[in-house]
Ligand code: HEC
Ligand code: HEC
């Protein structure tokens with residue numbers, strides 16, 4: 001009897017085991033990386049792949065606009081970055097920006113609202129705030145001032161960081177995807193209040209942080225590498241007699257960053273490293289060089305564009321310690337090896353491809369277009385004179401401070417950091 005019971009429970013266990021295996025089995029796809037035979041692969045379940053495809057659908061671009069006619073600088077009153085494009089292209093971009101950044105809030109997310117006699121914003125039946133078509137030039141809302149800087153940032157990325165974004169480039173949609181605040185932003189982590197002295201500092205350990213994939217690695221690892229330019233390299237190049245003074249703790253910070261990068265791109269370490277030697281550039285797949293420039297680009301975006309907006313953002317947009325929302329790899333990549341799986345939206349929006357000097361307003365200045373009442377400004381009739389505008393540099397200073405940084409030309413070794421970390425090597 002006992003024996004029978006034991007046999008039956010054994011059988012039951014086996015059935016459970018097999019059904020668990022069947023229920024949790026997911027078919028997978030894999031892609032090899034690097035030279036054949038090195039066994040470097042990215043493996044993904046087909047379910048995850050389908051989810052990724054669904055999450056990266058690109059919105060249909062509006063039909064191209066008329067490139068001729070009155071320049072935006074003449075058609076409107078307060079255009080500082082897009083003055084060199086035709087009024088038609090300008091309107092097409094405004095409509096697209098609304099679709100990319102504030103589809104539910106409309107133009108009024110950035111433009112001053114129409115107000116009733118009591119000064120209250122006018123809303124339609126659906127509760128959408130109406131814009132004041134006679135006051136489109138107003139910079140009253142902080143969102144418009146941020147958006148102007150975002151236009152410059154997008155042009156900077158596409159024009160000056162081709163080493164990272166190639167011709168694929170980015171648009172507002174790459175980061176925003178229909179949300180005024182992109183889904184993947186980050187703030188500084190408040191001091192954990194670790195005890196000093198005899199009780200020791202746990203150095204960010206045992207505090208699982210999402211940025212580090214919930215591993216017991218430092219959770220504040222983004223600031224040193226994605227705002228400051230602390231040295232990421234920690235490995236020794238020599239077996240003995242090395243002057244490498246990197247500690248295990250420093251290595252943990254590097255690993256935390258590496259996990260952030262892997263998760264942001266939805267890949268594993270072998271996507272960028274031949275794990276035979278994590279440090280060797282010669283054995284690394286080309287993606288690692290792309291990532292090298294990505295790190296430098298993100299540093300510039302945070303330092304030259306986001307941080308200077310500190311006083312422009314309202315307090316509720318700042319982090320718990322009063323820092324600005326910042327960009328990391330996930331802001332654009334959102335879990336894909338290339339943002340939007342490599343589809344270029346930029347090809348349909350070439351006016352975002354690079355910053356251009358701003359032409360001066362010409363004598364035949366046209367007034368702000370009359371309100372059409374449809375919510376879209378009427379495009380002024382093209383005047384032949386307007387085409388004679390010579391692009392000058394009179395308004396160039398309006399484009400805001402041009403960041404001094406320039407992307408390098410090769411993964412160059414950084415100068416040894418003052419923090420006593422390992423000197424960088426190519
Ligand atoms: C995400 C923010 C944002 C949204 C949404 C937006 N705009 Fe704009 N708009 C701007 C910025 C920034 C400028 C200034 C551009 C510059 O300085 O080059 C501007 C300028 C304008 C101007 C020029 C006004 C003047 O006289 O100086 C018009 C007209 C305009 N937008 C129309 C629209 C319309 C119509 C919509 C909705 C379909 C819209 N915008 C939605 C950010 C936005
Ligand atoms: C590299 C990623 C990136 C790109 C590209 C980008 N943005 Fe942003 N944007 C951000 C981040 C990060 C913030 C800060 C989030 C916040 O406001 O809390 C932001 C904030 C904004 C805000 C303020 C939203 C709010 O409610 O505080 C506006 C408006 C905006 N962006 C418009 C644009 C426009 C228009 C473009 C394209 C010309 C653009 N962005 C391109 C990353 C990006």
Ligand code: HEC
Nearest residue numbers: 232233234235258259262268269271272278279288291292
């Ligand atoms: C998207 C590409 C990418 C992925 C994925 C990636 N790395 Fe890295 N890794 C880099 C780059 C680029 C550097 C060099 C950074 C620099 O010097 O600025 C680096 C540096 C390192 C270093 C320091 C090497 C040295 O010279 O001391 C280690 C260790 C490392 N990575 C480990 C990992 C681990 C472990 C993973 C997986 C969890 C990983 N990496 C995933 C791109 C990547």
Ligand code: HEC
Nearest residue numbers: 164165166168169261287290291294295328329332337338
């Ligand atoms: C402003 C948006 C943006 C940000 C932020 C960004 N990337 Fe990218 N990245 C791109 C675009 C666009 C491409 C596609 C370029 C192309 O077509 O080859 C790309 C491509 C890459 C590739 C090459 C993939 C391949 O298979 O060739 C790597 C690796 C990469 N990014 C790593 C990173 C890392 C690591 C970070 C953070 C440190 C980062 N990126 C931040 C926009 C961005």
